[in-house]
Amino acid sequence: IVLKAFLFPSSVLIVLLYLGVQSTERDVKPGALANISNVQPKTKMQIDAQYAIAISVQRAQCTDVHADIQNVFSNKDAKHVKDELSKGQKCLLCTDSRNVIAARPNRTTKEHSEHVLLYPLGESPMDKLLEQADQNSCVVFYSYNSPCVKKCIRGEDNILNGLSNWINTRKNGMNAFVFNEIWQKDKKKNLAEEFLKINAVVPLYRCKITSDGMECWKCVENNNVDTFLIKGWHFNKSFFKPTMSNQFIILQSTLSFQ
Ligand SMILES: *[C@@H]1O[C@H](CO)[C@@H](O)[C@H](O)[C@H]1NC(C)=O
Ligand SMILES: *[C@@H]1O[C@H](CO)[C@@H](O)[C@H](O)[C@H]1NC(C)=O
Ligand SMILES: *[C@@H]1O[C@H](CO)[C@@H](O)[C@H](O)[C@H]1NC(C)=O
Numbered sequence: 158i159v160l161k162a163f164l165f166p167s168s169v170l171i172v173l174l175y176l177g178v179q180s181t182e183r184d185v186k187p188g189a190l191a192n193i194s195n196v197q198p199k200t201k202m203q204i205d206a207q208y209a210i211a212i213s214v215q216r217a218q219c220t221d222v223h224a225d226i227q228n229v230f231s232n233k234d235a236k237h238v239k240d241e242l243s244k245g246q247k248c249l250l251c252t253d254s255r256n257v258i259a260a261r262p263n264r265t266t267k268e269h270s271e272h273v274l275l276y277p278l279g280e281s282p283m284d285k286l287l288e289q290a291d292q293n294s295c296v297v298f299y300s301y302n303s304p305c306v307k308k309c310i311r312g313e314d315n316i317l318n319g320l321s322n323w324i325n326t327r328k329n330g331m332n333a334f335v336f337n338e339i340w341q342k343d344k345k346k347n348l349a350e351e352f353l354k355i356n357a358v359v360p361l362y363r364c365k366i367t368s369d370g371m372e373c374w375k376c377v378e379n380n381n382v383d384t385f386l387i388k389g390w391h392f393n394k395s396f397f398k399p400t401m402s403n404q405f406i407i408l409q410s411t412l413s414f415q
Contacts, residue, residue: 195235197301198242198261205338208242209270210259211298213286216331219295229254247273249282255289258282269309271300275319283319287326295331296323298359302340303348310351320358334359335373339387349382356382365392 198206218224234252238259241248247260260273260282274282283298290296309316324332334355339348355361356377363386364373374386383391390397 195232196239196242196259198239205301206261207270207300207302208259208261209274209298209300210238210248210257211274211283211286211296213256213290213294213296216293216295219297219331229256247282250285250289256286258286268314269305269316271298271304271309271316272314272319274298275316275323276314278318278322281319281322283323287323290327290330292327292330294327295333296327297333297335298323299335299337299364301336302338303336303343303352303363304355305340306343306346306348306351310354317354317358320355324359332359333362335362335364337363337365339389348387349384352376352382352387353380363387365389367392368394 196208196210198208200206212230214226214229215224218226218229230252234254234257237252238248238257241251242259242261245261245264248258250256250258258274260270262268262270263273278284287296304310304316308314320334343351352361361376362373363376366372372392374383374391376383376386385391385397
């Protein structure tokens, strides 16, 4: 329903027109994440592996349905990032546009990939990415799994300061933290409480590829965590059928960044 621009830019336009919603300057359709699935590293068993990636693009890439992601993150770039990650390297502005950072968890130290990108504060890969971003940029941080509660939200090496460091450098900028899956070991935890902590710093989204392309939903609305979203029901077409009214509300709220 929302942010479908990720994979199929044209469908957002159709949905927007269908709902009669006028697109405004602050509407976000992060084309920035289009083809992110071309980066997704696999394990030896061909299972999707944890990684984190952040990209900085001109705001128009996140707001203009006609913007072409290929100009700032081509399929060739996506392949290059994937190859680097597969070799055990991290990507430090490793594409021609120098607008992407990415990492897998560190095999030696077990440092989590989100943490690798956000630390050490002041000289992290994220700081390097932000140096060349300005207030007109749109910065999207994507982690395949949700940040794990034990280490990344509650642990000593939690990522919250790293997220604040990011947001403090661009308070009025367009920023988003996106994840795809709920981290396996967190499925039984009270994630609502934990996700509020992240969303208090940076707007939190969950995106998944569905039969209609990439769909993204905002995790928190008016301080309420969307529990259907945590369970993944929004992405299950045979279970969840948005009505015109909630579609509209979700579309509106998801597209307007704080
Ligand atoms: C995504 O990748 C596919 C296959 O590589 C390509 O056909 C498509 O044009 C790409 N989409 C965007 C929005 O770049
Ligand atoms: C993992 O951590 C070790 C120790 O800090 C470091 O030498 C190595 O470069 C790191 N690996 C990657 C891929 O960053
Ligand atoms: C989707 O919903 C249907 C109907 O409730 C259910 O049978 C199915 O298991 C669900 N699929 C997933 C992947 O949750």
